[in-house]
Amino acid sequence: MTKKLNPGRFLAWAAMIVVILATVFPFWWMVRTALTPAADIYTDNLGLLPEHPTLINFLRVLGLTSEAENRAAGGSGAQLDFAAYLVNSIIYCGLIAALQTLFCAMAGYAFARLRFPGRDLVFAIVIAALMVPPIFTLLPNFVLVKDLGLMNTMAGMVAPTLLMTPFAVFFLRQFFLSLPRDVEEAAILDGNGPWGIFWRIALPMSRGPLITIGLTTIVWAWKDYLWPLLVGRDEDNRLVTVALGVFLQQSPNTQPDWTGLMAASTLSVLPVLLLLVFVGKRLVQSLNFTGSK
Amino acid sequence: MSSTKPRDDRRAAWWFLLPVLVGFAVFYGYPAARGLWYSVTDYTMLNTPSYVGAENYTKLVQDEKFWNALLVTGWYVVLNIGSQTLLALGIATLMHRLTRSVVLRATLLLPWLVPNVTIGLLWMWLLDTNLGFVNQLLHTVGWGPVGFFTDETWAMPTVAGINTWAYTGYTALLLYAGMLQIPQYLYEGASIDGAGEWRMFRRITLPLLRPVLALVLVVSLIGSFQIFDTIAVTTKGGPVSATQVIYYFIYLQAFKYFHMGYAAAAAVFLALILGVLTAIQMRLLRASRSDLA
Numbered sequence: 019m020t021k022k023l024n025p026g027r028f029l030a031w032a033a034m035i036v037v038i039l040a041t042v043f044p045f046w047w048m049v050r051t052a053l054t055p056a057a058d059i060y061t062d063n064l065g066l067l068p069e070h071p072t073l074i075n076f077l078r079v080l081g082l083t084s085e086a087e088n089r090a091a092g093g094s095g096a097q098l099d100f101a102a103y104l105v106n107s108i109i110y111c112g113l114i115a116a117l118q119t120l121f122c123a124m125a126g127y128a129f130a131r132l133r134f135p136g137r138d139l140v141f142a143i144v145i146a147a148l149m150v151p152p153i154f155t156l157l158p159n160f161v162l163v164k165d166l167g168l169m170n171t172m173a174g175m176v177a178p179t180l181l182m183t184p185f186a187v188f189f190l191r192q193f194f195l196s197l198p199r200d201v202e203e204a205a206i207l208d209g210n211g212p213w214g215i216f217w218r219i220a221l222p223m224s225r226g227p228l229i230t231i232g233l234t235t236i237v238w239a240w241k242d243y244l245w246p247l248l249v250g251r252d253e254d255n256r257l258v259t260v261a262l263g264v265f266l267q268q269s270p271n272t273q274p275d276w277t278g279l280m281a282a283s284t285l286s287v288l289p290v291l292l293l294l295v296f297v298g299k300r301l302v303q304s305l306n307f308t309g310s311k
Numbered sequence: 312m313s314s315t316k317p318r319d320d321r322r323a324a325w326w327f328l329l330p331v332l333v334g335f336a337v338f339y340g341y342p343a344a345r346g347l348w349y350s351v352t353d354y355t356m357l358n359t360p361s362y363v364g365a366e367n368y369t370k371l372v373q374d375e376k377f378w379n380a381l382l383v384t385g386w387y388v389v390l391n392i393g394s395q396t397l398l399a400l401g402i403a404t405l406m407h408r409l410t411r412s413v414v415l416r417a418t419l420l421l422p423w424l425v426p427n428v429t430i431g432l433l434w435m436w437l438l439d440t441n442l443g444f445v446n447q448l449l450h451t452v453g454w455g456p457v458g459f460f461t462d463e464t465w466a467m468p469t470v471a472g473i474n475t476w477a478y479t480g481y482t483a484l485l486l487y488a489g490m491l492q493i494p495q496y497l498y499e500g501a502s503i504d505g506a507g508e509w510r511m512f513r514r515i516t517l518p519l520l521r522p523v524l525a526l527v528l529v530v531s532l533i534g535s536f537q538i539f540d541t542i543a544v545t546t547k548g549g550p551v552s553a554t555q556v557i558y559y560f561i562y563l564q565a566f567k568y569f570h571m572g573y574a575a576a577a578a579v580f581l582a583l584i585l586g587v588l589t590a591i592q593m594r595l596l597r598a599s600r601s602d603l604a
Binding site: 026027030033040041047048063122125128131133134137140144147148149152159169177187196197211212213214226237240241242244247263266273274276286287291293299301 | 318319321323324325326327328330331332333334335337338339340341342345346349356375401403405406408409410413414415416417419420421422423425426427429432433434435436437440441444447448451454455476480481484485488491502508536537539540543544558560561565566571574575578581582585586589593
């Protein structure tokens with residue numbers, strides 16, 4: 019491989035830069051609009067920076083302004099509280115990621131390392147659920163959550179994914195299968211039962227895959243829309259994604275409240291952006307795991 | 312360990328499996344059975360389901376909207392998978408031959424981390440007919456405003472383009488992970504023999520990547536059949552029914568018209584289509600395993 023900058027490499031880098039710009043620019047424009055006063059969007063719409071930068075849009079979607087100020091800034095006057103929606107989303111993701119990962123690790127471990135009659139059959143049945151499209155179970159699950167009286171509760175929202183997804187069981191079992199047997203046997207000689215081995219040996223040895231599945235679960239839960247839209251419409255349990263949809267429909271006139279919407283959109287990206295900054299390397303490496311295995 | 316009788320962890324095992332089995336039974340197994348039952352009943356969520364035999368299915372195959380939904384979904388899948396795969400392959404190759412930068416990879420991953428709702432809103436703003444950045448830009452070069460979401464011919468390509476933007480980086484990183492497994496000496500050897508980049512791509516990268524490529528292709532194919540969020544935020548199935556994909560069709564039947572039985576029948580239909588695709592995926596998975604060995 020030659021590393022000197024010949025015309026080919028120059029062109030390749032140029033193409034790469036175009037790709038990066040195309041990836042980043044829409045986000046730039048989102049933040050840029052969020053910092054623009056509503057009155058300016060008719061006139062100031064091509065410059066890379068707003069002519070009169072303001073924080074008013076962020077303040078109003080965070081519920082820090084009065085109704086009159088909202089109207090003056092181009093909003094509907096409806097009170098929004100994206101701080102609360104962010105907290106709801108974080109609770110939702112945290113609960114699902116933590117418990118689903120733990121429970122699926124337990125099951126994956128049992129399927130991989132414990133011996134009991136019916137093991138392969140039970141595993142095959144659980145894995146068969148991978149083939150069922152989510153919308154198929156979504157309709158009856160909606161009825162079920164309604165019948166259980168869990169509509170508009172956090173419990174109803176997390177219920178279907180809190181305990182398991184077939185993919186996580188499958189993924190973690192794959193990993194536990196590859197744990198060396200002699201470590202396990204040494205632990206048995208030390209007087210550990212299955213629970214002790216799982217907790218003290220298997221889990222610490224599987225930090226990589228556990229973090230992979232945990233992070234992936236957080237990302238998917240953060241993006242969830244349809245299910246929380248159906249069972250979590252109430253203000254108290256509304257997630258960021260659902261709130262964005264509701265906000266869009268609340269627009270005062272024919273034109274959506276773009277500056278407010280972009281401020282809210284920016285807030286919805288912020289937590290995952292922080293995730294990317296702090297565990298970006300992990301996240302990127304996790305694709306090598308899930309992608310090619 | 313040389314115990315005389317084979318180890319039996321059955322008591323511990325069922326405790327390990329308990330949460331996952333409860334989650335599976337309540338939110339996968341039971342709803343799947345219930346969904347099948349709904350599909351042969353007349354059910355509005357207010358009455359008790361009454362058995363109507365194959366009526367929902369016969370109505371379904373005569374329903375123009377249903378066929379339109381399948382057709383529209385197919386059109387979306389072709390557009391989205393086509394553009395996404397080609398672009399991702401190009402980006403992955405560029406990265407493979409240019410850089411291993413983690414920062415670059417993290418940047419490409421960014422759109423994947425963002426909720427589809429946010430992405431829908433963001434592009435609705437960028438592509439807004441009157442004030443959007445893209446139309447302003449077109450205006451300065453003398454092109455009339457394009458109704459990206461309101462024009463029947465443009466709506467679906469627009470939605471497909473948005474999701475291509477959102478998922479290409481992720482797909483590219485999966486393909487890149489696959490490329491990293493191709494032995495470097497092959498490229499060095501070819502380079503010494505005077506092979507150009509295009510030749511190396513065709514003779515080395517493409518053939519050796521085939522199993523990973525096939526897998527990624529089928530997984531994103533199955534995923535793109537299930538497009539919902541972007542449509543729900545931007546076009547709501549319109550204009551007319553130009554973007555009323557199958558997921559949105561089912562959603563409307565169930566939660567707008569309360570034809571739960573009818574929606575369940577459509578969901579069974581979708582499950583069958585995805586079942587076939589999954590079967591293909593399984594075959595490719597097996598093929599890819601033997602290829603890499």
